[in-house]
Amino acid sequence: MDILPDGDQVSESLINVITSLPTIDTLLPHTFPNGSHVDSLSVSCIECGSNIPHENIHGKLEIRNKHTAQLQAHLLCYHCQVVAYYEARLHDDGTVLIRTEGGWTEERYSPQRPVTLQDHFLKLIETAKKLF
Numbered sequence: 001m002d003i004l005p006d007g008d009q010v011s012e013s014l015i016n017v018i019t020s021l022p023t024i025d026t027l028l029p030h031t032f033p034n035g036s037h038v039d040s041l042s043v044s045c046i047e048c049g050s051n052i053p054h055e056n057i058h059g060k061l062e063i064r065n066k067h068t069a070q071l072q073a074h075l076l077c078y079h080c081q082v083v084a085y086y087e088a089r090l091h092d093d094g095t096v097l098i099r100t101e102g103g104w105t106e107e108r109y110s111p112q113r114p115v116t117l118q119d120h121f122l123k124l125i126e127t128a129k130k131l132f
């Protein structure tokens, strides 16, 4: 197996531990009870900015409650030979909070939140208001 060199930051034993963890493609897609689902995540290397393939993201997905799942993972960038820690909180409203040096950054894994029954009623009410 092609492995990262035993450098300052990365030891072979650490790599062995990390690569023994499940890859993100075995953890995703994750479907929440409300039907919204996380199919994939776009993750880039903090050093070089290149996209990290899912098979190089190892970690665990913890279901915290029915609205939230937490992903804790290690990213292996073979391009610049670094290992980075990645933590994200996935929410069933289509948002994902990603831990950065400055705190949490909100992004979306889904272009729009799923349409709920409540949305349908609100739309109906708006349409009804226009009529009267």
Ligand SMILES: [Zn+2]
Pocket (backbone or CB within 6 Å): 045, 046, 047, 048, 049, 050, 077, 078, 079, 080, 081, 082
């Ligand atoms: Zn990189």
